[in-house]
Amino acid sequence: MNAKNRIPLYLALAALGLMLAAGHLTMETALPTQAVMTLPSREGYTLTAGELPPTGERLSFSRETLYQGNLLYVSPQNPLPADYPAQQARDVRSLVGLYIPAAAHVSLSEETIYALCDLTGQNPLLSTWIMAGMRSPGEQAALQKAAFSAYQSTLPVVEALRKATQEIPDSGGSEHQLATCFDLRLDGLQDWSYADPMARTADGRWLLEHGWRYGFIRRYPPEKAALTGIDNEALHWRYVGRLHALMLHAADWCLEEYVQALHAYGALRLQTPEGAEIWALCQPMEEDVSFDIPPDASCEVSADNLGWAVCVFQRDQSSF
Ligand SMILES: [Zn+2]
Structure with missing residues (x-):
């Protein structure tokens, strides 16, 4: 040294x-x-x-x-540059089948997929699904539009638009443009005594304790919402490398x-x-x-x- x-x-x-x-x-x-x-x-x-x-x-x-x-740090206040060279993503199921519990049409980088294979080799996550991975700008816009339509049925137009854009950022400001981010769905026995949805299942608690060993972070921990500015993404994870x-x-x-x-x-x-x-x-x-x-x-x-x-x-x- x-x-x-x-x-x-x-x-x-x-x-x-x-x-x-x-x-x-x-x-x-x-x-x-x-x-x-x-x-x-x-x-x-x-x-x-x-x-x-x-x-x-x-x-x-x-x-x-x-x-x-x-x-790469991406947020609604800090979008990716317009000339951002899109990351390469692969369809998880077409690459590794159901070795990783991913829903159909979830795309992630190969590095992220292989890290998930390491992780599920240790714990198969039998009651967990990876529901969303990388999204194209068009897919992000469609998601925002769907949220707006849903809110518009019960709220004034301005309020519906505000809520939709707050929950589903414009394409440039969403981490889901990166091929390293995904959302989880936790199935199985739920222990509702935990306030944190991530901690309600055995798989969720295991990921909170061990996910980092495989290069994954929980991107928006509820206790850090004041720092991340995001309090509605409790099940959003990201690969950053080990x-x-x-x-x-x-x-x-x-x-x-x-x-x-x-x-x-x-x-x-x-x-x-x-x-x-x-x-x-x-x-x-x-x-x-x-x-x-x-x-x-x-x-x-x-x-x-x-x-x-x-x-x-x-x-x-x-x-x-
Ligand atoms: Zn997400």
Whole structure:
């Protein structure tokens, strides 16, 4: 482990530029160091902010590659760009039959489908259905129109339109354009003593406890509604990859908290109880973004659709 604690280059250069402009420094002056902070995390994990991994190989990634990543942040207030290159999706049933309990015509990315196969290999989810996956702009518009028609039968037109667009965002603002998101239907014995619908079945409780191990996050946890802005998607899940899901689990963050921490600190390092070491790095988005990756690590990159690019990697082979 490199003991040097360095500020991210772009922050250092920006700070240096400001100081030079103010006439406070010459170019020979050493860069300031950023304090390394330990952030709150679940028991057994150590989460550190502001530290950078040892120097490695500089790898560049194009905007197109970054926009195929698994960490795009999409909301009604933050839609995908008009030139967004649509993700590749496959019909789940035509790829793996009923190995995954998906309704007909549910489409997801191959990576998401294979992660679901891993998960159902461990727990077949016999009383659960995946009801909706990726939606085309036309399908999203049709869904919104159907909701409007339903509300219009009982509400004034303006109110019906407001409710329909609030519940079913315009195509650009819905996560269902991503090939990594899906909605669940939980069948079987329901324990109504749980206020949270996700916790009412054994499958639901198992997913809440173990979904992260397979790369899945519950995207809009009811207890985080003030942060996500969404309180009517209790059964909406998303694949973000095992390393990001582990970070979110260890810190007990929703996606909003995770990207905010990445923007604020530039680098996060997580050590798991099993001894695995995971790094997440963040830089402003440009046409090409490059990250310094240690030679022993393979990384996953993604734009976050908020003006930043994120890279995550594990430095060792420990399982978690
Ligand atoms: Zn959904």
